[in-house]
Amino acid sequence: MPNLSISLNKSTTRKVSIHFIDHKSAWPTMTTLTIALRIRSLSCCCTHNQWSILNMMSTKSSNVRLDRYDQGQVELLNEKCILVDENDQVVGSESKKACHLMANINKGLLHRAFSVLIFNSNNEFLLTQRSDKKITFPGYYTNTCCSHPLYTPLEMEQADAIGVKRAAQRRLHLELGINPLEIPLSEMKFMTRFLYKAPSNDVWGEHEIDYAVIIHRDVTINPDPDEVKSYRFVGRSELLPFLDAESEKGSPTTPWFRIMLEKFFFNWWDNLDNLDQFVEPDKLYKL
Structure with missing residues (x-):
């Protein structure tokens, strides 16, 4: 197929x-x-009216000025994210802009996201730094790729998180130039999900159910500088000292990656050849 x-x-x-x-x-x-x-119409679209209040609420925040941001990043704010409840059940859709405004987040707006972790054949981790052009958490260090599945049939498919994996393949190509043929869906392992909320500043933030996905393969990288400021492969003993040093210089770590570092990451890293024991597809951590 x-x-x-x-x-x-x-x-x-x-x-x-x-x-x-x-x-x-x-x-x-x-x-x-x-x-x-x-x-x-998708059956889940029928519940979109449940969010009419939230839609009006987001309109109230539409006067947020966007002219000081990169135009390419502003255009991406029109993408439709998948709205979910706290049990990860789809309840509708909203723009990326609405989903990331703290005015809406503080009233409960929650969307689906994913975080990809790539390890090469030497078991080194691909760490990236977000572009300074990013609207949320610019210049922060983070996991290999973090983004959102879109409100489309292919990226909403639930079985084995296949929709999320398709979205990950799409974004890895867009952000890091990774050939989709190098990262087939069959080589992506969905590990677990976690719910978190974190402000980037007074205006923007994150409130997501984040799907953690691991890829253990060598890849060819050609990053888009509008998305990725820097990247590097790091060994296990290097990662935390590097992140601490960069944080002291003014480049902190994203909150979702900090959660993974504290909760899951090193158990996974130590068992890359035996990850099945840690796979929790039905688990949803509320952090």
Whole structure:
């Protein structure tokens, strides 16, 4: 079954562009088909009205000035994130902007996210530093890639967190230039989920159910400087001293990565060849 990306809107007949990765040729060779599909509204969309109050609430915060931010990052604020309740049940969608405004977070708006951890064949960890252009936590050190699955059928598929894995593949290519053929979905291991809330400043923050995903493979990296300021592979004994030193210089660590470091990370790192014992697909840590 080929990997594909698809975007569907809530309507009747739509033109949909589907991109199939050609596994017989080198990336980025792709075949693009345009087809007309008749779709029904997703059942989860029916609950979107539950969030009408939150939608009005986010509109109240729409006067947040965005002209001082990078235009590319501002455009990404229009992406539709997946709204969930505290049990990770889908309840609707909202813009990335609305999901990250503290005015909404403080009233309970919660969305789905993921954090990818890549280790190479030498068991070194791929640490990244967020671009200074990022709207939330600019210049912070963090795990390999952190982002959000979008409110689309392919990235909402629940079984084995396959939707989240598709989103991770998409973002790893966008942020780090990693060829999707180097990171097939079958090589992504969904470990667990955790719920957390953290402000970036008075205006922006995070309130997420974060899916932790591990990839243990060698990859070729070509980062986008608008997304990634720096990256490095680090050994187990190097990581914490490096993060402490960088924090003292004014480049702290993201709150979600700190949670993983304190709760899960080193047990996973010490058992990369035997991770199944730590896999908790039905567990949701509320931290």
